[in-house]
Amino acid sequence: MRDDNILATLAIQFTIMSLLALGGANAVVPEIHRQAVEVGQWMTDRQFSDFFAISQAAPGPNVLIVTLVGYHVAGFLGALVATLAMCGPTAVLAFFFARVWDRFKDARWRVVVQAGLVPISVGLVGASAIVLARAADHNWVAAAITAASAATAYWTRWNPLFVFAVAGILGLAGAV
Numbered sequence: 001m002r003d004d005n006i007l008a009t010l011a012i013q014f015t016i017m018s019l020l021a022l023g024g025a026n027a028v029v030p031e032i033h034r035q036a037v038e039v040g041q042w043m044t045d046r047q048f049s050d051f052f053a054i055s056q057a058a059p060g061p062n063v064l065i066v067t068l069v070g071y072h073v074a075g076f077l078g079a080l081v082a083t084l085a086m087c088g089p090t091a092v093l094a095f096f097f098a099r100v101w102d103r104f105k106d107a108r109w110r111v112v113v114q115a116g117l118v119p120i121s122v123g124l125v126g127a128s129a130i131v132l133a134r135a136a137d138h139n140w141v142a143a144a145i146t147a148a149s150a151a152t153a154y155w156t157r158w159n160p161l162f163v164f165a166v167a168g169i170l171g172l173a174g175a176v
Helices: 003-020 025-039 045-057 064-103 108-136 140-155 160-172
Strands: none
Touching: 003 025, 003 064, 025 045, 025 064, 025 108, 045 064, 045 108, 108 140, 140 160
């Protein structure tokens, strides 16, 4: 890919993803990963999973992954283009559709549409979890930590911060 087209590529790809991001930016993480790692070969799986971890640990919206990918690919301008492309189209659509959506708050079709979007959002976010686990689990110890963390989160009522703390300590100890 030529460097003079990189900003246009970022703009087009993230604009498309923004319109498909039912459930937020985390719903399109598999596509962001595919574009950044497989198609564009802008980064490795490890870099992508590190960027995702940073974006989730940093205060602010979960869309920061887009900013980090854009910055990695094309510097400050890439970060700006990627972020605006990801946030702009959905912000404009939300502005115009909010009024229409409120007018039909008691309509049967609205209830059906909302009920249909829930499993789609859950499925997209679940797919993101799978892609991230595959990118981050570069050895059997990392895979075991991921599986134990998922099982603990699913079958206990523990605060997820405890799970993150244990996984972080294992990482600092050199287990991963």
